Amino acid sequence: xxxxxxxxxxxxxxxxxxxxxxxxxxxxxxxxxxxxxxxxxxxxxxxxxxxxxxxxxxxxxxxxxxxxxxxxxxxxxxxxxxxxxxxxxxxxxxxxxxxxxxxxxxxxxxxxx
Amino acid sequence: xxxxxxxxxxxxxxxxxxxxxxxxxxxxxxxxxxxxxxxxxxxxxxxxxxxxxxxxxxxxxxxxxxxxxxxxxxxxxxxxxxxxxxxxxxxxxxxxxxxxxxxxxxxxxxxxxxx
Numbered sequence: 001x002x003x004x005x006x007x008x009x010x011x012x013x014x015x016x017x018x019x020x021x022x023x024x025x026x027x028x029x030x031x032x033x034x035x036x037x038x039x040x041x042x043x044x045x046x047x048x049x050x051x052x053x054x055x056x057x058x059x060x061x062x063x064x065x066x067x068x069x070x071x072x073x074x075x076x077x078x079x080x081x082x083x084x085x086x087x088x089x090x091x092x093x094x095x096x097x098x099x100x101x102x103x104x105x106x107x108x109x110x111x112x113x
Numbered sequence: 114x115x116x117x118x119x120x121x122x123x124x125x126x127x128x129x130x131x132x133x134x135x136x137x138x139x140x141x142x143x144x145x146x147x148x149x150x151x152x153x154x155x156x157x158x159x160x161x162x163x164x165x166x167x168x169x170x171x172x173x174x175x176x177x178x179x180x181x182x183x184x185x186x187x188x189x190x191x192x193x194x195x196x197x198x199x200x201x202x203x204x205x206x207x208x209x210x211x212x213x214x215x216x217x218x219x220x221x222x223x224x225x226x227x228x
Contacts, residue, residue, distance in 0.1 A: 004155070009153075036219075041221065042221055042222075043117070043204055043206070043218075043219030043220050043221050043222055044156070044204075044219045045218075045219065046216045046217065046218075089155050089156070091155070100158055100161065100169055101158070101217075102155075103155030103156045103157070104155050105153060105154050105155050106154075106155055
């Protein structure tokens with residue numbers, strides 16, 4: 001049973017446009033969420049996080065939105081750049097239980113020049 | 114600051130053979146994690162150490178997988194004997210302390226192919 005779902009395996013966006021990556025979760029106990037970015041042959045790198053007490057967190061071109069009632073979060077990248085082409089993983093945890101994150105299967109983003 | 118180091122980067126073995134992976138976390142990081150990432154899936158936590166003690170190994174297949182973190186610094190993950198379904202990338206990560214809000218830093222991973 002997948003507790004964290006990323007239903008789009010891939011996404012292509014034109015350079016300069018907005019990229020929207022979606023993530024759904026089933027466990028209502030999850031209260032801390034992160035996005036990781038992964039380039040080929042490298043480990044994932046942390047991108048942005050959000051706690052369940054917020055519904056939005058912004059860091060430069062990256063914004064994460066959290067809709068707790070829908071158990072849904074999304075990552076917006078504006079404007080998209082070719083260097084953003086990577087696999088993006090959504091991860092969730094129950095904060096009181098520490099860092100045992102559950103990862104989604106990832107979405108491969110391709111930003112076309 | 115040096116990142117998380119892992120070796121080897123690639124390993125090909127036959128089923129029923131043994132294999133070991135090594136991880137050196139970022140200096141000063143108390144918490145160390147081993148993840149298994151099967152192709153097309155997200156990383157799955159196998160084991161988590163806090164210093165040299167195990168915090169969580171609930172998803173580690175203990176009949177064939179073992180891990181240790183002697184002296185609370187580097188760590189080894191062993192598979193004995195390997196099965197075809199163990200083919201995956203094994204990622205090591207570390208964080209300063211234990212807690213969701215502390216970023217995990219990942220190494221480049223070891224890609225294991227079991228034939």
